[in-house]
Amino acid sequence: MTGKKIRNMDEFASVSGISRPTLSKYFHDPASVRASTRAKVEKALETYDYTPNIFAMNQNRKLTKNVGIVVPYLADPFFAEIARNLEQRCIAAGYRPSLHSSHGQPALENDIFDSLRSIKPAGVLLAPLGRASDRRAVEKFCEQIPTVLFDSHLQGMGLAFVGSDNPQFVRLMVDYLCRTGEPPCFFEMKHPSNPNANKRRQSYIQSMEELGHTPHIFQAEGEGWDFEEIGRREGGRALASGAFSTNTILCSNDRLAIGFLTACYEQNIRVGIGEDCQIRVAGQDDHPFSRFTCPPLTTVAQDYESISRRSVEILFRAIEGEVHAHEDTFFEGRLVMRSSA
């Protein structure tokens, strides 16, 4: 690598003693050339400083090695984490990931689609905005480019969907809460941006009824992705007005719960499972910050390791030509017991 800078593949062909078409094959897939020539190439690569021009490569190749990763809101550490995970897996598989965030804005999501189209990606890993998404735009995009959806389920779109088994999350938590104390009220947004929220609500109702309890739901006003603030403001109103019929609150997600905990603090309501506590609060998702709330938040952990592994698996198989029907995968959550409930 310290040697002379090579300008193009022809020049590298001269100095390495390998013909250009073979080099082209090597750079496309090192395994596609004989072991002995691969060794020769790699030895020359150590002596000379050469990397193929990525623009020239992509210009003519039918399929690039580009992979788009799109998340709805990168300032949410959950998405940052899963994006990191996906990114590493793509790199390990020899692809070039590019990271994009819709920042909660449908218009931006559509812009990202256009931007991705222009780099002819081999595939895309897409966590759509959800309810706010331009469904027709998503559908059109999925038809044009091999796309695996994750996190937010949009019925039937893309090669596959990989996400969490939301009903199981809620069942798990409702069971736990009922076993250890009063049955929970459900705290959620009235107009959630994420379709998972609807499944969670339904599962809450069903789980409660199966256990012989009456469901109680409090729906917070507010739009957008400032979940913590909505949880704080609306949770505070709910607490102040005595809207909850029990001492146990199950929040639709951790970010809402984090804001709700703040509201409890502001109203001097002691949260937790101790003798001196007035209220129990639980969340869902195991947000990176939930370990550090006061009290630490009891929640259901998303299996984002499995979600990301599965997503790239399906995408790369599809890219490499394997055809199979659209399938949905839902991973189970794991109960994380901490001191808030």
Place this chain on the structure above:
Amino acid sequence: MTGKKIRNMDEFASVSGISRPTLSKYFHDPASVRASTRAKVEKALETYDYTPNIFAMNQNRKLTKNVGIVVPYLADPFFAEIARNLEQRCIAAGYRPSLHSSHGQPALENDIFDSLRSIKPAGVLLAPLGRASDRRAVEKFCEQIPTVLFDSHLQGMGLAFVGSDNPQFVRLMVDYLCRTGEPPCFFEMKHPSNPNANKRRQSYIQSMEELGHTPHIFQAEGEGWDFEEIGRREGGRALASGAFSTNTILCSNDRLAIGFLTACYEQNIRVGIGEDCQIRVAGQDDHPFSRFTCPPLTTVAQDYESISRRSVEILFRAIEGEVHAHEDTFFEGRLVMRSSA
């Protein structure tokens, strides 16, 4: 845009009645062609569906419109936020940003440099890992590609540095804390990854001495970017061992403070400014979650709006040929009084 799909610039030249070289100029910079021809192009653009092939464009252009944005740790919402801000500004200025995170790993930072080099970026906005960075790699990169550093100061590298006036942050907070209660102890990491931490420590010592107080510093063990966990674990040890000489703790940054608050909770130490509180805790940076800790964290807000505006300003000016000497800009912080101190 609904019309027939055009395959290349030659074809678009035919249907639009503009020559290809002029179209090329237009797409490079619409302002570089006469208003009347610009109108003709844009009218044709409405009728026909055409966007230049981005790979072919970048292949021969000396300067692409690509801009790299590199942050040390994207799972930190502070960096996610500033990255979003930078991204939007780049798009608004007609550039194509690409987002990268070093994930706290020097090897990854170097990989990102290589990856960026291969896309011939017009410029790069780089928040380096700091102490862990491979200084020679950063220096070499800055020499090759116009780069503005932000957040972490590496002496003299790049076109410019834009960040926060760390000494002012600490002075502001130390002044406030001393005015309203006992002078603070300083809680920080022994081996901080970020050079800002060193400036903050020095400023703490100086500020305390100027006010006639004796500085007390507690340095937490631990490496890496899991600041909250380090703050919780080491803060807990410090509290348990009675390492603090006053009832007021100034944390080097908010993430450490968030963990420290958890430690306080775990030891049943009531934090805040009320009569019944035993300890005051303050942070620095105004992390997005600091508003929602219990109690909400008193801190110094980074002016990331100004930081990002300034960073792109300097970069784009440099790209457009304006030469001027290396300069460092430090923006002041704003005291955010909440109930933790």
Place this chain on the structure above:
DNA sequence: AAATAAATTTTACGCGCGGCAACTTTTGAC
């Protein structure tokens, strides 16, 4: 109206690599 400057068109070539066809060499099993 002529002179000058500026913008555009024409023409022509280059960028670095992908891909194909026809041919030659190497490989490995028998």
Place this chain on the structure above:
DNA sequence: GTCAAAAGTTGCCGCGCGTAAAATTTATTT
């Protein structure tokens, strides 16, 4: 040692656009 398959080579064209130089048109100035 034979021979077919696999791998590599040579030569050529195409991709879509950048860019330079010369010729032409258009706009501005005096």
